[in-house]
Amino acid sequence: MLRPAGADRAQSCGWRFPGEGRYYVGMCFAASEKQLFPPSQAPEAWRLFFLLAVLLPTVAGTLIYYWHRDGWARHPLARSLALYALPQSGWQAVASSVNTEFRRIDKFATGAPGARVIVTDTWVMKVTTYRVHVAQQQDVHLTVTESQQHELSPDSNLPVQLLTIRVASSSPEVQAFDIRLNSTEYGELCEKIRAPILRAANVVIRQSLGDLFLETFASLVEVNPAYAVPSSQELEACIGCMQTRASVKLVKTCQEAAEGECQQCYCRPMWCLTCMGKWFASRQDPQRPDTWLASRVPCPTCRARFCILDVCAVR
Ligand SMILES: [Zn+2]
Ligand SMILES: [Zn+2]
Ligand SMILES: [Zn+2]
Structure with a gap:
């Protein structure tokens, strides 16, 4: 590259x-x-x-x-890369490190071709038509300096928030630069950047629709009746993320057993609350967030339909 x-x-x-x-x-x-x-x-x-x-x-x-x-x-690009070169190696070594990391699938990339933002494990880069800004992750400070609201984005009918983030390096030779991204990508950027991202006092970052839903989902499940696991049964790791223990069980509690569209699920607790929330959100129409909470989706394992009232936390 x-x-x-x-x-x-x-x-x-x-x-x-x-x-x-x-x-x-x-x-x-x-x-x-x-x-x-x-x-x-x-x-x-x-x-x-x-x-x-x-x-x-x-x-x-x-x-x-x-x-x-x-x-x-x-060349200006070679000179900006040379700032990070070790004494015994040249800018080519830095370029090959950038190239190697750029090819990895887990890099963060966003923005239009004229102002592309790329964050890899070691580098934060902004590529514009005539300039490539490069900063090393370990010595950058990121500050969200501005946020702009736009009522409609061209690719979806949802409002968007654009954030301007200043990338400053602790090394005085590296010029600070601004990157812009959608607030829904902010969470992904935070995961990739190891340094904390500061926020100017007047900037409020709106969460993505998915994150907002997960929060609401969790608070609704909390008020549902809890499900007591039989003492003989041991809770397994969630089969969605394998990170935490299974923590929810689907029990039809919204209506009487024979009434309504919901069905009883007979699966043992297999999913954590977050994964169940993500599954629920993934089955929704992204254009109609107002219908999400009232909808029914199939159990990820047995396909029995359930609503949010049927998601019970395991005690
Ligand atoms: Zn999970
Ligand atoms: Zn089931
Ligand atoms: Zn139900």
Whole structure:
């Protein structure tokens, strides 16, 4: 990914290398009445054009040549990477570390192609059209400086909140930069960043719909009747996350056994509250959050339908 190529840059800045020069030479023949040759006798405007046609590629070429010396070590990207190089190795070692981590599937990446934000295990990067900002995770301080509310996002009908986060490094040579992301991605970013993320006093970060639902789900389950496990039965690890013990059992308590759409589930407790909440949310229509709490979903194991009133905490 990181390959300082001056030629690419020169092309992308609009002056296709000898294009203007070719145009001038072409015009010498095509419009001979304009007396474009020799350039010293050409009209003022054409002389200026000729000058630019020669000067700009020369400047670009010189710049590329300057960057290219010492194996591209003077290229701005190589210089910003060199800040992190160990004394015995060069910027190439840093670049290959970035490349290796970038290929990992667990990196955090977000943003439009013109302002991409990438966080890997060691690096925080922002890639814009003309610049790559790189900071090392271990010496960055992140601060949420601003939040903007937008009523509708283009890809869903839900309101979105955009956060601006300032990434500052404790090393004075590294310039601070801002990254922007949707507040729903904030949780994912926090998981990837090891340093604490500070928050300006006036910024309130809205939780994602999923997180908000899990909170509500947990508080509703708390008021449902508890389920007492028979003493002979041992609680196993949750089969969803394998991190905690199973903590909920589906017992039809919303209506009498033979009434309504809910069915009795005969599975033993197998899921933790969070996984059951995530399962419940995953079966909902993301466009209609108002219907979530009243809906029925099938038990993840036996497919018996249940509602939130039937989710009982295990005691
Ligand atoms: Zn679980
Ligand atoms: Zn079941
Ligand atoms: Zn029910």
